[in-house]
Amino acid sequence: MTIRLSGVGIVSDMIHLQIYRYDPEKGGEPTMQSFEVPLTKPGMKLLDALNHIKWNLDGTLTYRRSCGEGVCGSDGMNINGVNGLACITPIAGLKQPIKIRPLPSMGVIRDLVVDMEHFFDQYRSIRPWLQSETPVPEHERLQTPEDRAEIDGSYECVLCGCCTTSCPSWWWNGDRFLGPAALLQADRWIRDSRDEMAGERLDQLEDAFKLYRCHQIMNCMECCPKDLNPTKAIDHIKRTLLARKS
Amino acid sequence: MVIRKDTGTAHNGLSDWYWQRLSAVLLLVTLPLPFLLLWGVYSGALNQFALLDLLDHFLSRLFHTLLIIAIVVHAYIGLKTILEDYVHPPMLRVLLIGTMLVAMATAGIWWLALVWAWGG
Numbered sequence A: 001m002t003i004r005l006s007g008v009g010i011v012s013d014m015i016h017l018q019i020y021r022y023d024p025e026k027g028g029e030p031t032m033q034s035f036e037v038p039l040t041k042p043g044m045k046l047l048d049a050l051n052h053i054k055w056n057l058d059g060t061l062t063y064r065r066s067c068g069e070g071v072c073g074s075d076g077m078n079i080n081g082v083n084g085l086a087c088i089t090p091i092a093g094l095k096q097p098i099k100i101r102p103l104p105s106m107g108v109i110r111d112l113v114v115d116m117e118h119f120f121d122q123y124r125s126i127r128p129w130l131q132s133e134t135p136v137p138e139h140e141r142l143q144t145p146e147d148r149a150e151i152d153g154s155y156e157c158v159l160c161g162c163c164t165t166s167c168p169s170w171w172w173n174g175d176r177f178l179g180p181a182a183l184l185q186a187d188r189w190i191r192d193s194r195d196e197m198a199g200e201r202l203d204q205l206e207d208a209f210k211l212y213r214c215h216q217i218m219n220c221m222e223c224c225p226k227d228l229n230p231t232k233a234i235d236h237i238k239r240t241l242l243a244r245k246s
Numbered sequence B: 001m002v003i004r005k006d007t008g009t010a011h012n013g014l015s016d017w018y019w020q021r022l023s024a025v026l027l028l029v030t031l032p033l034p035f036l037l038l039w040g041v042y043s044g045a046l047n048q049f050a051l052l053d054l055l056d057h058f059l060s061r062l063f064h065t066l067l068i069i070a071i072v073v074h075a076y077i078g079l080k081t082i083l084e085d086y087v088h089p090p091m092l093r094v095l096l097i098g099t100m101l102v103a104m105a106t107a108g109i110w111w112l113a114l115v116w117a118w119g120g
């Protein structure tokens, strides 16, 4: 893919995309629609191509996005079979036509927008906030640099859902299995030195379905756009449970 | 799919996970032994009487027992997990897992009876 400057302006290669289209209100079957988008700049990201389509070719294409730089977690989608964030996925290196589908196993609201309700319900169920009984200190709850380092690799999660929706165990038992994203955050609070409810948190998780459905298939770790490792976190929860029992 | 009506935590799963791993380690140690015997037979190092002597030995029976327990436990938990994954109606699941437990326990006990020559 090259970009050449000619006398009349930028002449660029075209990017070929096939995008999942579905509007439940209209009914019918979902279809894959082909688009061609010019490659306009080096390092162009997939979200740039989607924006080009929405703004220039077809305004009805529907997808979520906000920050455009991998922070808000809203543009998780299935890109050539692998979940990822469109805004930080470079076009270069993607096999064309680039096939874009909504996150797998999710109810589609429209095109690439899926229903995240249950995902966030599960997140809420692990009580993702600091729980502590000691009185609030005058200034702030302090941590040593070592304690702080404990939550490296988990606080960075942007809750995009790429991991959870790529987990086969969650596909089969998502009604009960909490999935990698929620469990990574459960582990984050278990590890946090300022949180005083680790015992209660572990009690909540000790369940053949909520936690132990993870069979270490590692899809979650493979696809996480923030390079996090939920499998390791889940293993840490299991080991902590084992340690308190033996 | 809403879990606001959560039925709580069953406080199970840890022991399955623990026994699955423990039995895996046991299998790692004991499973190569029968293959060693096979190799002994086919390489000609063991004749029939030597093989029987070896199998009769108390230590062999002990290892054989460990092997049987490890296989039954490991296979039971593995298959139970698969049933839990794929069979969703609770009653059917309980029935299948129960049937499997009885069948596998029977097979295990029968095998142990052969190894220790119970009843004769």
Ligand code: SF4
Pocket: A156, A157, A158, A159, A160, A161, A162, A163, A164, A180, A181, A184, A223, A224, A225, A226, A227, A228, A230
């Ligand atoms: S762990 Fe990674 S893939 Fe999963 S929700 Fe967080 S950022 Fe997304």
Ligand code: SF4
Pocket: A166, A167, A168, A169, A170, A179, A180, A213, A214, A215, A216, A217, A218, A219, A220, A221, A230, A231, A234
């Ligand atoms: S490692 Fe566990 S949580 Fe991650 S994809 Fe596999 S089964 Fe799912």
Ligand code: FES
Pocket: A064, A065, A066, A067, A068, A069, A070, A071, A072, A073, A074, A075, A076, A085, A086, A087, A088
């Ligand atoms: S748009 Fe915010 S993460 Fe991609």
